[in-house]
Amino acid sequence: MTLVRALERADWAAVEDIYREGIAGGNATFESETPTWDAFDQAKTRFGRLVAVDDTHAVVGWVAASPVSTRAAYRGVVEHSVYVAGRAHGRGLGAALLRAFIATAEMNGVWTIQSSVFPENVASLRLHESLGFREIGRRERIARSSVGPWAGQWRDTVLIERRSAMNGRE
Numbered sequence: 001m002t003l004v005r006a007l008e009r010a011d012w013a014a015v016e017d018i019y020r021e022g023i024a025g026g027n028a029t030f031e032s033e034t035p036t037w038d039a040f041d042q043a044k045t046r047f048g049r050l051v052a053v054d055d056t057h058a059v060v061g062w063v064a065a066s067p068v069s070t071r072a073a074y075r076g077v078v079e080h081s082v083y084v085a086g087r088a089h090g091r092g093l094g095a096a097l098l099r100a101f102i103a104t105a106e107m108n109g110v111w112t113i114q115s116s117v118f119p120e121n122v123a124s125l126r127l128h129e130s131l132g133f134r135e136i137g138r139r140e141r142i143a144r145s146s147v148g149p150w151a152g153q154w155r156d157t158v159l160i161e162r163r164s165a166m167n168g169r170e
Helices: 009-025 037-043 093-107 122-130
Strands: 003-006 050-053 059-067 077-084 112-117 134-144 154-163
Touching: 003 093, 009 037, 009 050, 009 059, 009 077, 050 093, 059 093, 077 093, 093 112, 093 122, 112 122, 112 134, 122 134, 122 154
Parallel strands: 077 112
Antiparallel strands: 003 050, 050 059, 059 077, 112 154, 134 154
């Protein structure tokens, strides 16, 4: 059984390991190294920082978001990331994390959750679609990968979003 709970500072080593694994795999992010805890803590929203913990109490996934802008007009728009450790793929952890994140985001007034996903990351695109995200467009050759199997290559990303049924309608 998996528990989804708030990400705590004490989880950082495990979260960072999962993040590092995603970087090395080449289909999770353009980042080339993990941030420090302080940088992560400053960049992410205070709500929706969640981890998935397995029955051995090990952190096996995480989700967090950043505001897309400091401008008041965009206060309800966030960009999220969700990562699951390779050893835990295929267990529904990404869906559990994302469902919990969506609920938390909605309780905090978010009206749009967005992300950019590599088109090769089919599992992530399917997961997001199953939870109400839609494709907005494709950014062609948006940036060049610097690590992993795609190092040195220009990459496309698919921009996805999920609009809240409760927030941003007034």
